Amino acid sequence: MEDPLSRRALITGITGQDGSYLAEHLLEQGYEVWGLVRGQANPHVSRLRKHIGDVQITTGDLLDQGSLISAVERVQPDEVYNLGAISYVPMSWQQAELTAEVTGMGVLRTLEAIRVVSGISPSRTPGGGQIRFYQASSSEMFGMVRETPQNEKTPFHPRSPYGVAKSYGHYITQNYRESYGMFAVSGILFNHESPRRGAEFVTRKVSLGAARIRLGLAGELRLGNMDARRDWGYAGDYARAMRLMLAQDAPEDYVIGTGKTQSVRELVDFAFRTAGLDWEEHVVLDARYTRPAEVDLLCADPKKAREQLGWEPEVTFEGLVTMMVESDLRLLSESARPEDEPFTPDHW
Numbered sequence: 001m002e003d004p005l006s007r008r009a010l011i012t013g014i015t016g017q018d019g020s021y022l023a024e025h026l027l028e029q030g031y032e033v034w035g036l037v038r039g040q041a042n043p044h045v046s047r048l049r050k051h052i053g054d055v056q057i058t059t060g061d062l063l064d065q066g067s068l069i070s071a072v073e074r075v076q077p078d079e080v081y082n083l084g085a086i087s088y089v090p091m092s093w094q095q096a097e098l099t100a101e102v103t104g105m106g107v108l109r110t111l112e113a114i115r116v117v118s119g120i121s122p123s124r125t126p127g128g129g130q131i132r133f134y135q136a137s138s139s140e141m142f143g144m145v146r147e148t149p150q151n152e153k154t155p156f157h158p159r160s161p162y163g164v165a166k167s168y169g170h171y172i173t174q175n176y177r178e179s180y181g182m183f184a185v186s187g188i189l190f191n192h193e194s195p196r197r198g199a200e201f202v203t204r205k206v207s208l209g210a211a212r213i214r215l216g217l218a219g220e221l222r223l224g225n226m227d228a229r230r231d232w233g234y235a236g237d238y239a240r241a242m243r244l245m246l247a248q249d250a251p252e253d254y255v256i257g258t259g260k261t262q263s264v265r266e267l268v269d270f271a272f273r274t275a276g277l278d279w280e281e282h283v284v285l286d287a288r289y290t291r292p293a294e295v296d297l298l299c300a301d302p303k304k305a306r307e308q309l310g311w312e313p314e315v316t317f318e319g320l321v322t323m324m325v326e327s328d329l330r331l332l333s334e335s336a337r338p339e340d341e342p343f344t345p346d347h348w
Contacts, residue, residue: 008032010077012062012110013084014055015044017196018136021239022081023052029243034075036060036068036084062106068113072131079246081134082110085166088200089140092162093292099161100168107135107169111176111184125181132246135173137186138166139231139257139298149231149301152188152255159293174253183251190231190257190300192238193320195327203232203324206268210275211328213282220282224289226265229297231257234315234323244309257300258313270318274325 009026013019014035023033034056037045045057060071062084072080085103086092092099114120114131142150143159158164170186177184197204202223209221233256241256272279305311315323 007078008034008075009079009081010034010036010058010071010075011081011083012036012060012106013082013136015048016083016087017194017198017235018083018192018239019081020048020052020196021194021236022083022242023055025236025239025243027052027054032056034058034077036071062102062109065109065112068109069116072113072117077131079132079134080110080114081136081242082107082169083136085136086162088198089160089162090200090291092160092165096161100165102165103162104165104168108172111172111182115176115180115182120180120182122180126183130183132251133173133176133182133184134242134246135169135184135186136242137170137173137188137253138163139188139190139255139300140295141167141170141188142298143295145297148297149257149259149299150255151301152253152304159295160291163295170253177251183246185245185251186253187238187242187245188253188255189238189241190233190255190298192233192235192256193324194235195324195331196235197324202264203267203321204328206264206271207321207324207328208332209282210271210277210279210325211332213272214275214277214329215332217332220284221268222284222286222289223264223268224286225291225294226268226285227263227296228294229261229263229299231259231261231298231300232267232317232320233258233313234320237313237315241305241309241311244305244311248308252304252308254305254309255300255302256305256311257302258317259300259302260317261297261299262317267321270321271325274322275329 009031011019026033038061058071060067086099140163141156144157156167173184173186176182193203212218268279
């Protein structure tokens with residue numbers, strides 16, 4: 001491996017939560033960081049730069065193969081992190097075809113761009129200085145789980161168009177690794193949240209809801225399934241794991257999570273107590289927010305990442321929820337419009 005001070009990274013989805021934390025982490029490690037966006041006029045770019053700093057931008061679209069080839073040719077990255085996706089699971093039922101194209105086929109197009117620019121073919125395998133590729137896989141691929149906790153060998157049974165698309169991206173990454181000898185890995189990340197999470201995701205919906213009620217800006221919060229259990233961690237911790245995967249001698253896939261689960265009810269209870277509230281006085285169950293096919297339980301077995309990457313989460317569930325509620329209390333005290341934040345779900 002080259003010294004990190006000389007490395008250049010290209011990140012798709014850089015204007016999303018994960019992309020912003022990864023960009024910060026790589027800059028701290030001395031990388032030159034490039035972000036792929038769909039247009040220079042993208043309104044989130046200027047706001048991203050205010051928060052992240054020295055990030056360079058190139059244009060490209062996960063729906064357009066030619067634009068991805070041009071972006072890789074221009075940037076000449078050492079590492080490519082594909083974080084771009086339609087990542088809000090409920091939306092994947094409403095826009096199933098677009099989810100398949102962006103979240104699934106977008107992975108193939110990115111791999112193809114790397115393969116073409118690198119001159120890799122069945123008869124010409126990559127050398128030691130090849131571009132290394134990271135794919136953001138998801139615990140939603142496990143869906144109706146067959147065992148708990150879930151590890152790298154647990155079979156997939158996705159329960160949403162998003163989970164199906166992520167499964168395709170995972171397998172096509174594995175296929176390019178085995179077919180062409182490319183350094184291509186997938187990080188199977190369990191739920192990871194932060195104050196930068198989009199307001200439509202349940203963790204942020206809860207922290208914003210608690211903050212709004214505490215400040216007198218709302219009287220109730222409507223939620224769906226309160227019994228679903230998830231393995232929730234801090235997105236900043238998970239960004240560290242992404243870089244570590246590409247720093248290994250050989251490409252392998254890793255499950256990243258805390259190994260602990262909490263229910264949505266436990267999330268709500270702790271968030272509202274952090275805001276000085278009793279959730280039972282304000283939360284209303286609404287069937288409109290239930291999924292057509294629910295994922296009841298996700299829990300990671302991060303043993304491989306712990307032993308091979310030396311990775312451990314640093315922020316606890318309680319620390320994460322406290323961080324989010326306190327951040328939203330500050331945000332709403334300054335402005336009632338959290339939608340003006342730079343990190344959005346529309347980031348492919």
